Every structure is written in C-alpha cells, then in structure tokens.
Amino acid sequence: SQKIEQNSEALNIQEGKTATLTCNYTNYSPAYLQWYRQDPGRGPVFLLLIRENEKEKRKERLKVTFDTTLKQSLFHITASQPADSATYLCAPGGAYGNNRLAFGKGNQVVVIP
Amino acid sequence: DAGITQSPRHKVTETGTPVTLRCHQTENHRYMYWYRQDPGHGLRLIHYSYGVKDTDKGEVSDGYSVSRSKTEDFLLTLESATSSQTSVYFCAISGGAADTQYFGPGTRLTVL
Numbered sequence: 367s368q369k370i371e372q373n374s375e376a377l378n379i380q381e382g383k384t385a386t387l388t389c390n391y392t393n394y395s396p397a398y399l400q401w402y403r404q405d406p407g408r409g410p411v412f413l414l415l416i417r418e419n420e421k422e423k424r425k426e427r428l429k430v431t432f433d434t435t436l437k438q439s440l441f442h443i444t445a446s447q448p449a450d451s452a453t454y455l456c457a458p459g460g461a462y463g464n465n466r467l468a469f470g471k472g473n474q475v476v477v478i479p
Numbered sequence: 480d481a482g483i484t485q486s487p488r489h490k491v492t493e494t495g496t497p498v499t500l501r502c503h504q505t506e507n508h509r510y511m512y513w514y515r516q517d518p519g520h521g522l523r524l525i526h527y528s529y530g531v532k533d534t535d536k537g538e539v540s541d542g543y544s545v546s547r548s549k550t551e552d553f554l555l556t557l558e559s560a561t562s563s564q565t566s567v568y569f570c571a572i573s574g575g576a577a578d579t580q581y582f583g584p585g586t587r588l589t590v591l
Contacts, residue, residue: 455522
C-alpha cells in the first residue's frame with residue numbers, strides 16, 4: 367500500500383536559518399504534490415503545489431523540490447521566523463487519474479528567536 | 480479564509496447514538512471532502528463528493544455515510560457512534576482536479 371513518510375521529530379531551528387523538511391513516498395506515483403501548513407487547533411492551509419514535470423517551485427521564502435526518481439519532495443523555509451513555527455504536511459495527489467490527496471503525518475517546525 | 484463553516488465545532492456524545500456533522504461552503508466549489516485527524520495517523524480521507532448526489536468512499540469510510548443534496552452542504556453521519564470515532568473532523572473543498580483544498584475549522588467529536 368502507499369506510504370508517505372515525514373520526520374516525526376520536531377525540527378528546532380534558530381531564527382534566520384533555513385529549515386528543510388523531507389517527504390518520502392513509496393508504492394505511489396503522484397502527478398503532483400502539495401504542501402500545507404497547520405497551526406494548533408486549526409485546519410491545514412495550502413502553501414505550494416508542484417507537478418511531476420517541475421523540479422522546483424518558489425513562493426516568497428518557501429521553496430519546494432520534487433524528485434520523482436527518488437520519490438521525494440523537499441520543503442525549505444529560508445530566513446525562518448518564529449511565525450513560521452507550525453506543522454507542515456506533505457500531500458501527494460493525482461495518482462491513478464484521481465484528484466484525491468494522501469496526507470503525511472506532518473513535521474513540526476519550531477523557530478527559536 | 481475560504482467560506483467554509485463546520486457545525487457543530489465541538490460535540491460530546493455517547494456510544495451508539497447517531498451523529499451528523501455539517502459542512503457548509505459559500506464558494507460554489509464542486510469537490511467536498513471529509514477527513515479525520517488523529518495523533519499518529521495524520522489526515523485520512525473518509526468520503527468525498529464530486530458533485531450534488533455524487534459521492535465516493537475514502538480510505539476510512541467504514542461506519543460513516545455522507546450526503547450532498549445541495550452544492551453548498553456536505554453532511555457526514557455516524558449512524559451509531561463508537562469510541563474509535565473520537566477524533567477531529569475536517570471538511571475541505573476544492574474547485575477541481577489537482578486544485579488546492581481549503582479546509583474548514585474542524586469539529587472535535589468525543590464519543591464516550
């Protein structure tokens with residue numbers, strides 16, 4: 367069955383540094399991959415979408431890469447700020463022609479001032 | 480925030496009772512989803528809808544049913560609630576295939 371893996375340990379990072387999160391997937395061939403941010407007690411909020419024919423996508427201080435050979439996506443937050451502290455969810459989708467997303471368990475980021 | 484509301488926001492019920500959660504959108508989006516989120520499992524799809532009266536099962540659909548009689552409303556029903564259905568339930572909407580999903584604020588359900 368398909369499996370999506372994100373690091374279960376929180377990433378503690380100093381303000382101003384780059385945070386890098388990893389999303390690995392197996393038994394799965396997504397056509398695209400989305401990243402969401404979730405704050406405690408709130409619903410996820412969409413951040414970025416990258417398609418299988420794109421290597422990299424950027425939005426402000428965020429950067430996402432998608433390597434279909436490695437079956438991996440990397441999510442970077444550059445010049446991190448305390449306001450970036452949240453849980454980040456990886457969500458591959460579009461496999462088998464449908465638009466259903468499968469969510470990873472999320473990776474918590476804590477930015478230390 | 481996208482125009483999505485969920486009701487109730489919190490509910491405590493007893494095992495064996497029926498429960499209905501409501502998701503209401505004002506965005507006229509075609510797709511609507513119900514997820515549950517539990518520690519250690521992340522978000523899991525329960526059911527989704529791709530149009531009025533058109534629904535399909537997700538990965539954890541057992542014990543749940545849904546209905547969509549209007550574009551704006553998607554109901555999730557637990558016919559006979561069990562303690563294993565204690566969870567936070569999120570509704571989401573999207574405009575089409577590969578579109579981003581917009582999530583509601585969630586409903587925290589406790590089944591005693």
